[in-house]
Amino acid sequence: MGEEPRIQAPLLEFDGVSYSYEGEGHHAVVLDGFNLTIQEGEFVCLVGPSGCGKTTILRLISGLLRPRAGAVRYRGEPLLGVNLHTAMVFQSFALLPWLSVRANVELALEARGVGRDDRVKRAETYVDKVGLDGYEAAYPRELSRGMKQRVGLARALAVEPELLLMDEPFSALDALSSANLRDEVLLLWQDESFPGNSVLMVTHIVEEAVAMADRVVVLTSHPARVAADIRIDLERPRSRRDPRFIEVTDQIFSLIV
Amino acid sequence: MTIHPIPQVDLNTVVGLVKVVEDVGGREDVYRLAREVNYEFGQILQVIKAAEILGLVDTPGGDVAVTDLGRKVLKSSILKRKELIREQIRKLPIFGSVLQMLQRTEEGRADRDVFLEAFALFLPEEDSERLLETVIDWGRYAELVGYNDDSEEVYLNP
DSSP states (O other): OOOOOOOOOOOEEEEEEEEEEEEETEEEEEEEEEEEEEOOTEEEEEETTTTHHHHHHHHTTSSOOOOSEEEEEEEEEEEOOOTTTEEEEEETTTOTTOOOHHHHHHHHHTTTTOOOHHHHHHHHHHHHHOTTTTTTTOOOSSSOHHHHHHHHHHHHHHHHOOEEEEEEEETTOHHHHHHHHHHHHHHHSSSSSSSOOOOOOOOOOOHHHHOOOOOEEETTTTEEEEEEEEEEOOSSSSOTSSSHHHHHHHHHHHOOO | OOOOOOOOHHHHHHHHHHHHHHTTTTEEHHHHHHHHHOOOOHHHHHHHHHHHHHHHEEOOOTTEEOHHHHHHHHHHHHHHHHHHHHHHHSSHHHHHHHHHHTSSSSSSSHHHHHHHHHHHHOTSOOOOOHHHHHHHHHHTTTTTTEETTTOOOOOOOO
């Protein structure tokens, strides 16, 4: 009673966020009054030239960096520390070489304070979900890059994040492995049992963004600004030969160049 | 005992190949495909060969064409894909030989050197180390065999 009906806050909101890196004798403004909103359930891709601040944006969302000005809000609340509702998939996989596949996934859960029994169960579930059943005891050095990134994915999903962050997750893979992994990430995301349902992915490959995302946010650099925010309404799976696919891809290219 | 080699490629690239070919209409010229995915010709042939022995593509007249099974794999969930490919891997003669060797041991496990030697004897033109790596990789995927990298032993999947 007395609660006013409120419009539900977006999942994530950058409100006039500024961020700069200070070094000896130099000062690099990465973000200046940056705005971006992500709604729950969206698959959003950020594309832009390298060095345009995409990784800084991911770090601000995961709470590893704090804005110098403005606010990053998660479900309407300003982020004040590490964002436990997110998990990250890294370009470089970021696996611990001396731990098995299973132990790498469990470690991420241990770091979040998940109890032992639950850790074991959840690691098993997500290793299975990403198709790594049979590889539990393998060490990262025994795995191909594609399989390594599956471990990275299992580790992030096991945390059951509301918002999955992916930083150029396929760029260390060859064209065939990445075609497969992209496809399978979409299968996972479209599956009802996908934990959370929101994804923010950074990429510099325009076709990849158009193939996967609901929205492609195009950034310019120094400082990063949203040059365009384009909704992709094509049904999945999307074909690169579809004239509408080609049209929107060309449109985005023209904004970047 | 006869042992037939398998192409030494990652299964991610095999399914990726099927996906890429299906995306361009289900059939593609091999040279054009190699260029599109930035593979050397010899490299792409290995991936195509792997996809072919797994029944996922055919190679009519210099092209690669996705088979019904390949299409079925693409339409399936990750777990179902694995199940379908697992069935194909199980049929490959090299796994029959490897399983037979393991079943003859007391505890269902054997030192990697046993396999390296067998591969070197029966397939002298193959790189035994790489072949064993692939057998372990595909064997894990199919949940037929496991490998303990600390003790360097291959074992039957319990």
